[in-house]
Amino acid sequence: MHELMNTAREALHLLLSFDPALWEIIGVSFRVSLTAILVALPPALLIALLLARVAFPGRWFAISLVNTFMAVPTVVVGLVLFMLLSRSGPLGELRLLFTQRAMIIGQILLAMPVLTAMLHSTLQSIDQRAWETARQLGAGWWQSLWVLIREARFGVIAAVLAAFGRIIAEVGSAVMIGGNIEHFTRTITTAIALETLKGEFAQGLALGLVLLLLALVLNVLLGVMRGRGHQTVSI
Amino acid sequence: MHELMNTAREALHLLLSFDPALWEIIGVSFRVSLTAILVALPPALLIALLLARVAFPGRWFAISLVNTFMAVPTVVVGLVLFMLLSRSGPLGELRLLFTQRAMIIGQILLAMPVLTAMLHSTLQSIDQRAWETARQLGAGWWQSLWVLIREARFGVIAAVLAAFGRIIAEVGSAVMIGGNIEHFTRTITTAIALETLKGEFAQGLALGLVLLLLALVLNVLLGVMRGRGHQTVSI
Amino acid sequence: ADIVRLATTTSTYNSGLLDYLLPKFEEDHPYQIQVIPVGTGKALRLGRDGDVDLVLTHAPAAEKAFVDADYGVEPHGVMYNDFVIVGPSGDPAAIDGGEDATNAFATLADEGATFISRGDDSGTDKKEKHLWEEADVTPDFKGFRAAGQGMGEVLKMASELQGYTLTDRGTWLAMKDKLDLEIMVEGDTALFNPYQVILVNPQRYDGLNTQGAQALAEWLISDEGQDLIDAFRLKGKALFHASAGEKIDPTSAVHESD
Amino acid sequence: MLEVSQLAHGFGRQPALWEIPYLQWQGHTLVHLRGDNGSGKTTLLRLLAGLETPRQGTIRWTWAEAMPASPPCPGRVLYLHQQPYLFDTSVAGNLRYVARWNGWRGTTARDRVAAMLERCGLAAHAQQRARSLSGGERMRLALARAWLLSPRVLLLDEPTASLDRQAIADVSTLISSLHEAGCAIVLSAHQSSVLTERCDEYWCLEQRCLQVNAFKQEVAV
Amino acid sequence: MLEVSQLAHGFGRQPALWEIPYLQWQGHTLVHLRGDNGSGKTTLLRLLAGLETPRQGTIRWTWAEAMPASPPCPGRVLYLHQQPYLFDTSVAGNLRYVARWNGWRGTTARDRVAAMLERCGLAAHAQQRARSLSGGERMRLALARAWLLSPRVLLLDEPTASLDRQAIADVSTLISSLHEAGCAIVLSAHQSSVLTERCDEYWCLEQRCLQVNAFKQEVAV
Numbered sequence A, B: 001m002h003e004l005m006n007t008a009r010e011a012l013h014l015l016l017s018f019d020p021a022l023w024e025i026i027g028v029s030f031r032v033s034l035t036a037i038l039v040a041l042p043p044a045l046l047i048a049l050l051l052a053r054v055a056f057p058g059r060w061f062a063i064s065l066v067n068t069f070m071a072v073p074t075v076v077v078g079l080v081l082f083m084l085l086s087r088s089g090p091l092g093e094l095r096l097l098f099t100q101r102a103m104i105i106g107q108i109l110l111a112m113p114v115l116t117a118m119l120h121s122t123l124q125s126i127d128q129r130a131w132e133t134a135r136q137l138g139a140g141w142w143q144s145l146w147v148l149i150r151e152a153r154f155g156v157i158a159a160v161l162a163a164f165g166r167i168i169a170e171v172g173s174a175v176m177i178g179g180n181i182e183h184f185t186r187t188i189t190t191a192i193a194l195e196t197l198k199g200e201f202a203q204g205l206a207l208g209l210v211l212l213l214l215a216l217v218l219n220v221l222l223g224v225m226r227g228r229g230h231q232t233v234s235i
Numbered sequence C: 001a002d003i004v005r006l007a008t009t010t011s012t013y014n015s016g017l018l019d020y021l022l023p024k025f026e027e028d029h030p031y032q033i034q035v036i037p038v039g040t041g042k043a044l045r046l047g048r049d050g051d052v053d054l055v056l057t058h059a060p061a062a063e064k065a066f067v068d069a070d071y072g073v074e075p076h077g078v079m080y081n082d083f084v085i086v087g088p089s090g091d092p093a094a095i096d097g098g099e100d101a102t103n104a105f106a107t108l109a110d111e112g113a114t115f116i117s118r119g120d121d122s123g124t125d126k127k128e129k130h131l132w133e134e135a136d137v138t139p140d141f142k143g144f145r146a147a148g149q150g151m152g153e154v155l156k157m158a159s160e161l162q163g164y165t166l167t168d169r170g171t172w173l174a175m176k177d178k179l180d181l182e183i184m185v186e187g188d189t190a191l192f193n194p195y196q197v198i199l200v201n202p203q204r205y206d207g208l209n210t211q212g213a214q215a216l217a218e219w220l221i222s223d224e225g226q227d228l229i230d231a232f233r234l235k236g237k238a239l240f241h242a243s244a245g246e247k248i249d250p251t252s253a254v255h256e257s258d
Numbered sequence D, E: 001m002l003e004v005s006q007l008a009h010g011f012g013r014q015p016a017l018w019e020i021p022y023l024q025w026q027g028h029t030l031v032h033l034r035g036d037n038g039s040g041k042t043t044l045l046r047l048l049a050g051l052e053t054p055r056q057g058t059i060r061w062t063w064a065e066a067m068p069a070s071p072p073c074p075g076r077v078l079y080l081h082q083q084p085y086l087f088d089t090s091v092a093g094n095l096r097y098v099a100r101w102n103g104w105r106g107t108t109a110r111d112r113v114a115a116m117l118e119r120c121g122l123a124a125h126a127q128q129r130a131r132s133l134s135g136g137e138r139m140r141l142a143l144a145r146a147w148l149l150s151p152r153v154l155l156l157d158e159p160t161a162s163l164d165r166q167a168i169a170d171v172s173t174l175i176s177s178l179h180e181a182g183c184a185i186v187l188s189a190h191q192s193s194v195l196t197e198r199c200d201e202y203w204c205l206e207q208r209c210l211q212v213n214a215f216k217q218e219v220a221v
């Protein structure tokens, strides 16, 4: 217990000391993960809409497949990307390995299944009349999609948060294709893994708390934005 | 490309050879993760219901907190549990470290936030009249809860799958508190991590594919169970 | 069976040495060994916290501190191998051929060559830091990259980025087929790499399996264990040299030509 | 018996929808609740069913028989939503829920469910998904669910709005027999029909007040 | 002009709800569509609006003016759900959506929205969340949304079911003026009212057939 308390204190100290090395790592983490989410969101939305609204043969299998991809271990994504981006791999010429760009690609791959599966379940639960009504009232295809998203906004936010949580917290692919290089591709989680490897548990835990504090700030901001959206249906 | 093809072939071979060592690892993985999900589900449901239906001061903060916990890195959960369960930690007397039981605890902690957040978003999207109607028609509190879950079954299944995907694919906490001990606490993901560490990428990837194949089987089964549940609301 | 927990570095585990040794030990002893492969730092930490019964590591300075602080008892040298400096076949920084590791490091810094450092406080990392000190450079030159990962990953990274790195010979041998690298410097006495087995101090924690740990440690330094270590081959190459009770001559470090 | 005093309710910071200084109802009659769109009929019925807490004032149900006093008490005072919520299962499944919740088992449950389906003209739709019913069929199913419980008091929010002429006649008959069996009923409806004509009492929400028996003539027109 | 031939539709493996060998409608009249619960009124209207594909047969809309021919063509043939779907925003927001989708901007949009709110008696509720409206107010909002578009043909599915007497009168006036402005209207309704009495034509779904102008007398009763 005592050690845990010390660690918490150390974490706060770390955060408040504005240690530039720490903020550099935080910057890399958030830049990579936020970019990945932003890039992954539009295609995930489209696929989710397709799966939720368009009847095509093999749809059920496609949904199962998306759900399955949620179980892809991060190391496996890391491995596959590594093999593709490696000098001896088919995309070696791009020289992407051990760059932030490669990490973003990895996290996009990790975020896609979570986003798609959650968005599918959300969009599917929206009343079919919503789409019909929008189309009838003159909305184009994209406008109707936008209305659906607005109607499903709580679910969409939950999906984005889940995906963001997954990729900001992941270490397997970040370390494999980022390489945990100081000042370049070291993120909070790869730094934690390193500290743990060294047996510096307190330091690792402190970094973890820093990550949590920042995630909390982000979530509270979102919570305020989203406002109080509970139903008051009395009819 | 060639290497990737070979690896895929090797994976199939591994799976079909019914190598007992492989199946042992698979057994550990699924036993641990499924147990964790089963244990985590009821409390997650209750908390989600509370957050979705009961107005109490600080509810929004509580929701943000749950969302935040989705961003807890697996290594951090591993670390904290490690420090608690270590011989020198407060719970060291339980002798849980490096056992499957400890891994289950770790995965419960990892599954809870994902489950709770997803279930909250699902239960919240269910029409308030569902609960009222059930109560009016004589359902008890638990029966009404059960009806809500049934009404929200697609979302509930999506939540369970997301949480399952997260914990079966995680390696950080499994390796920290399980210890990756052969025949005892080696799971698919810790084995992958080990193979990767050794540079045996093909072997690691093969294990990853095995995991995916099994997850796919599980998902297709669930998909069949869930059936074709798309709305046909015409009114 | 009676369970003994051994924390060891990934290098010994990944080379396959323990998979080769331990079944032979378990055959004639009533113990079952659970191996927990981690970094040196974490292995010693596990020992300090009493979560394992003994450790097998290769970081002399850290091990000395571990024993001095009474966390561990009965340290024994078990075996050794050595470090080598590896780099891309073209050798852009022109350090090849020498036996002088310090000199080679100084050249790397002067040339601003790409160098991948473990940067994880492991035994190898400590050795590397020591060499930078000897060469009188602060490692912040243009091509210096602190990866903070295990040996295998760092080797992979060096190969991908066509840079230099310092590695233990075991990992190097295990991985060199998959790498686009060659040995640049080897045989320097400064590149010596000894392994020790240390029991966790039974006075600090109840319920440690010290008896089993002792049996294992004694077996490792027994003639039987030592012969087996010497006989171990990875891809046809000897990897570890048994050294129990010897005052080792560092110059006899294994060479790849063995 | 229902006793309401000083009741007022509204939403947000708006003024109260209406104020009801005092209302007593023996709970034996068939009441037609009337009022313009937005006059607060739904709100009043929900308050009476205990689904909402009044901003001000009290609502008390008292029973001659010794039974739990305050709503919501399932099976005693039952409110039917204006747009009924159907559980996402088959039509028969919706009724089976009610049977299960009220502890009926085996053949009892099966018989009662089947009889009710027959009575409400839904037998042909028993296996259909409830959500795919037509507007009128939905309302019938909701009524069937409520009748299964034979509540002491039934609060029906525009039960006849989307029913055809024949259905209204059937519902009227059913309601009358329920009423005769001792069930008190308040129903809201905009349009007069054979059902509203059978009512004994008229409540009207007008000018933010509840007027009792004030417009019998007007309706009868 | 609407031309329907050999039309039949049903659900699952059940027999068709009805069969319509041939129907031609010039699209100038005000039509009252009638039929019992479950006779297939909603289904027919949805088919006409192009929201469903018929199991068999064809539906063709042709216009004198050169315009896209096949439904769904927004703003041309507009179907109003029996239970309208309101977007989860304010009442005014629901109308602003329509304005945006149809490319109106700035003051034009604002003025039209405000005028329509006024016309439909919803001005007082402009900022309220649409989902919290009363039953009648919901229907008015749905009507307001549709009117904003001034469609060529309007298919109204029981628009008056939950409206009060005054509202029905208002709606009748509005529908009449829309009709005079050239909008053809089909509306389904169970109960006769001032609105149904204004209809020029009667369609009745009876015994699995569509009978045109067959029951004018009966309704007038």
Ligand SMILES: Nc1ncnc2c1ncn2[C@@H]1O[C@H](COP(=O)(O)OP(=O)(O)OP(=O)(O)O)[C@@H](O)[C@H]1O
Residues within 6 Å of the ligand: A232, A234, D011, D012, D017, D035, D036, D037, D038, D039, D040, D041, D042, D043, D044, D082, E125, E128, E132, E133, E134, E135, E136, E137, E162
């Ligand atoms: N949650 C809410 N927030 C704000 N206003 C509300 C809310 N719920 C209802 N209202 C308003 O209160 C008024 C009364 O609503 P209520 O549903 O009780 O009317 P009603 O008499 O049932 O009308 P109708 O005949 O149209 O069903 C309406 O103007 C409605 O817009």
Ligand SMILES: Nc1ncnc2c1ncn2[C@@H]1O[C@H](COP(=O)(O)OP(=O)(O)OP(=O)(O)O)[C@@H](O)[C@H]1O
Residues within 6 Å of the ligand: B232, B234, D125, D128, D132, D133, D134, D135, D136, D137, D162, E011, E012, E017, E035, E036, E037, E038, E039, E040, E041, E042, E043, E044, E082
């Ligand atoms: N998706 C569906 N699957 C099966 N049956 C359906 C489906 N949709 C509608 N039906 C059935 O088809 C019949 C016609 O439905 P429809 O909604 O067109 O009737 P309606 O004439 O509008 O009735 P109401 O006056 O009650 O609104 C009903 O019996 C209904 O149960």
Ligand SMILES: [Mg+2]
Residues within 6 Å of the ligand: D041, D042, D043, D082, D157, E134, E135, E136
């Ligand atoms: Mg109402």
Ligand SMILES: [Mg+2]
Residues within 6 Å of the ligand: D134, D135, D136, E041, E042, E043, E082, E157
């Ligand atoms: Mg209908």
